Amino acid sequence: MKFILNRLIYLLFVLFIAISGIFFLINKMPGDPAYGLAVSISQQRNMDINKALEIAHQMMGIDTGEPLFIRYVKFLNQFIRGNIGYSTYYQTTVNEIVAKSLPWTLLVVFISILISFIIGVYLGAFSAQKRGRAVDISISFVSSIIQAIPPFVLAVLILFVGAIKLRIIPLGGAYPVDMEPSLSMDFIISVIKHAIGPIVAISIPQIAVWTLAMRGNTPQIMEEDYIRFAMIRGVKDSTIARKYIRNNAILPLVASLAIAFGYMLGGNTLVESIFNYPGIGFYFGKAIALRDYGLLTGLFSLIVVGVIIATFLAEIIYSLIDPRVKVK
Amino acid sequence: MMKALLKVENLSAHYIVKEGTIKAANNINLEIAENSVTAVVGESASGKSTLIEAITMSLPPNGRISSGKVFYKDNDILKSDYEHLRKIRWTEIAYVPQAAQQSLNPTMKVIDHFVDTVKSHNIKWSNHEIRERASELLKLVRLEPGTVLDSFPNQLSGGMKQRVLIALALLFDPKILILDEPTSALDVITQAHIVKLLKEIKKNRDITIIFITHDIAIAAELADYIVVIYGGHVIEKADTIKIFKEPKHPYTKGLINSIMSILSKDDEPKGIKGDPPSLLNPPPGCKFHPRCQFASEICKKEVPDLIKLDDSSKVACFLYKSAGGDVDE
Ligand SMILES: Nc1ncnc2c1ncn2[C@@H]1O[C@H](COP(=O)(O)OP(=O)(O)O)[C@@H](O)[C@H]1O
Ligand code: SF4
Ligand SMILES: [Mg+2]
Numbered sequence: 001m002k003f004i005l006n007r008l009i010y011l012l013f014v015l016f017i018a019i020s021g022i023f024f025l026i027n028k029m030p031g032d033p034a035y036g037l038a039v040s041i042s043q044q045r046n047m048d049i050n051k052a053l054e055i056a057h058q059m060m061g062i063d064t065g066e067p068l069f070i071r072y073v074k075f076l077n078q079f080i081r082g083n084i085g086y087s088t089y090y091q092t093t094v095n096e097i098v099a100k101s102l103p104w105t106l107l108v109v110f111i112s113i114l115i116s117f118i119i120g121v122y123l124g125a126f127s128a129q130k131r132g133r134a135v136d137i138s139i140s141f142v143s144s145i146i147q148a149i150p151p152f153v154l155a156v157l158i159l160f161v162g163a164i165k166l167r168i169i170p171l172g173g174a175y176p177v178d179m180e181p182s183l184s185m186d187f188i189i190s191v192i193k194h195a196i197g198p199i200v201a202i203s204i205p206q207i208a209v210w211t212l213a214m215r216g217n218t219p220q221i222m223e224e225d226y227i228r229f230a231m232i233r234g235v236k237d238s239t240i241a242r243k244y245i246r247n248n249a250i251l252p253l254v255a256s257l258a259i260a261f262g263y264m265l266g267g268n269t270l271v272e273s274i275f276n277y278p279g280i281g282f283y284f285g286k287a288i289a290l291r292d293y294g295l296l297t298g299l300f301s302l303i304v305v306g307v308i309i310a311t312f313l314a315e316i317i318y319s320l321i322d323p324r325v326k327v328k
Numbered sequence: 329m330m331k332a333l334l335k336v337e338n339l340s341a342h343y344i345v346k347e348g349t350i351k352a353a354n355n356i357n358l359e360i361a362e363n364s365v366t367a368v369v370g371e372s373a374s375g376k377s378t379l380i381e382a383i384t385m386s387l388p389p390n391g392r393i394s395s396g397k398v399f400y401k402d403n404d405i406l407k408s409d410y411e412h413l414r415k416i417r418w419t420e421i422a423y424v425p426q427a428a429q430q431s432l433n434p435t436m437k438v439i440d441h442f443v444d445t446v447k448s449h450n451i452k453w454s455n456h457e458i459r460e461r462a463s464e465l466l467k468l469v470r471l472e473p474g475t476v477l478d479s480f481p482n483q484l485s486g487g488m489k490q491r492v493l494i495a496l497a498l499l500f501d502p503k504i505l506i507l508d509e510p511t512s513a514l515d516v517i518t519q520a521h522i523v524k525l526l527k528e529i530k531k532n533r534d535i536t537i538i539f540i541t542h543d544i545a546i547a548a549e550l551a552d553y554i555v556v557i558y559g560g561h562v563i564e565k566a567d568t569i570k571i572f573k574e575p576k577h578p579y580t581k582g583l584i585n586s587i588m589s590i591l592s593k594d595d596e597p598k599g600i601k602g603d604p605p606s607l608l609n610p611p612p613g614c615k616f617h618p619r620c621q622f623a624s625e626i627c628k629k630e631v632p633d634l635i636k637l638d639d640s641s642k643v644a645c646f647l648y649k650s651a652g653g654d655v656d657e
Binding site: 233236244248 | 384386414415416417418419422423425427428429430431432433434435436440441444445447448449493496
């Protein structure tokens with residue numbers, strides 16, 4: 001309990017530092033936060049850019065005369081209340097954007113991690129069992145190449161082949177525009193069809209990552225006394241492989257699982273953008289492209305909070321499943 | 329001596345390391361009588377564990393058996409295939425290795441260790457029967473089955489884990505129970521407990537026990553026979569009573585003297601001077617000669633065989649002549 005409490009205090013501290021860091025980083029970035037909006041206003045209205053800037057400042061509620069520190073306090077105050085900002089481009093709160101985009105990202109990330117973890121653990125354990133043989137060498141060789149492929153490259157490939165050549169997956173979106181979200185079979189199938197591209201693009205390198213991690217963990221486990229003692233007891237090889245080796249080699253990976261989950265919340269910007277998939281990453285990409293500072297700050301903070309909380313959970317999980325951590 | 333249940337002939341094993349080979353068991357000859365208790369004693373790193381691991385075919389990956397035979401019920405264990413070996417392991421020969429503290433799977437409850445062992449040997453017990461049997465055995469080793477069976481290993485103390493292993497070892501009423509240092513790394517009270525437990529097991533069961541210890545007092549308390557190992561060789565084997573009354577090998581004499589002097593609170597314990605031999609580059613001849621006050625020229629050149637004396641004890645030392653002049657048996 002004390003361990004968890006300690007970590008919790010530490011967590012709050014880290015969160016505070018991170019969010020402050022993000023605020024200052026974005027607000028100190030070269031360029032005027034309202035510039036993007038001003039450009040579009042000036043183009044639409046055929047207006048002088050300086051005039052447009054003024055209007056943009058008013059629209060965003062930026063008082064250019066207001067000191068940075070006051071803006072920071074306001075931002076923190078709003079953030080603590082759960083208002084993570086205002087998007088100038090979409091002209092709505094960031095919370096609203098998160099509410100409609102986060103479920104899609106969670107769907108894709110959750111399924112990708114599940115699939116890649118299960119396949120990776122099996123492949124890695126299998127490979128480790130055949131250590132040094134041709135299958136093992138091929139698996140680890142192929143995995144080390146695949147894990148280095150950026151998901152966005154796969155995304156382009158999948159989109160090109162799947163949507164343009166074969167026309168088996170849709171070009172974008174999370175579901176067809178003419179469909180009303182419901183729990184009908186049709187809707188679910190079309191959601192899966194739309195998600196499959198991003199899922200495959202993200203999963204393939206992830207499978208390789210888990211395979212290598214599992215394969216790397218296993219030899220160390222095989223030297224443990226309890227493996228030897230199981231052999232001495234005449235326990236069957238298949239049981240040893242499953243309950244003694246695999247289950248113990250997975251332990252350290254469970255912690256990485258939580259961390260991977262956190263990173264993936266925002267890490268798939270390019271993949272979501274390529275598939276036009278309206279998740280967090282997609283809007284993050286938009287925020288950068290459109291210089292929508294409010295959206296950028298809000299989403300960036302959300303992602304960082306996600307990573308930090310995931311890391312925290314990983315530590316807790318690890319201490320629960322491996323009592324030796326607590327002792328330290 | 330009763331019929332030998334286990335017979336070791338000219339067994340040698342070594343470890344492969346960067347610097348060369350560690351000759352940890354050399355030309356071992358041993359007979360273990362049915363229903364006897366044998367203690368294997370010797371200082372640490374003398375090759376006690378190696379001997380047991382070689383007999384049970386459970387050497388670490390860099391260990392090799394270079395020669396010899398191990399007969400169990402007239403079959404050479406060393407020649408049996410893996411599946412046959414797996415089957416006699418635990419049902420006939422149960423061996424609890426040294427460093428038993430990490431021998432239980434941290435991700436499994438104690439009861440599941442019993443279950444896995446039973447299922448692996450294709451014994452048709454229901455889960456309920458396994459639990460009953462496990463409870464009975466845990467009670468025998470004075471553990472509370474209700475709590476221990478559903479505990480994970482990290483929830484148990486060192487002494488409890490050691491007792492779980494002993495309970496586990498008795499699961500199928502094995503013919504031979506081998507224990508490698510069952511009491512070291514435990515506190516004195518737990519030690520006494522385990523010694524008492526082993527005494528009960530010995531009294532109440534048809535079982536042949538071989539145990540390793542570097543505590544010669546425990547050997548004296550439990551064993552019918554004592555085997556003394558020095559530098560990877562068996563240098564003496566005799567009845568417990570005989571070996572204490574009349575140790576033969578100069579090393580055994582030193583060993584017995586050193587504890588006798590502690591017992592009699594002698595002012596200066598007569599420990600053995602010098603260092604144990606390196607097994608990487610062992611001295612030629614009798615491994616004990618650099619420390620032996622009786623060493624002669626032949627001791628530096630030739631390895632003495634283990635010979636049987638008139639009183640039927642066995643010793644490997646040039647100071648003794650074998651009974652009737654024949655070497656060994
Ligand atoms: N896996 C191993 N690799 C190399 N050397 C080993 C290994 N295991 C034991 N040894 C060495 O073999 C010798 C005998 O060890 P061991 O049989 O464990 O002795 P004991 O049980 O009497 O303490 C020691 O010198 C030890 O260092
Ligand atoms: S053989 Fe020689 S050196 Fe070895 S113990 Fe006997 S007398 Fe000593
Ligand atoms: Mg040992």
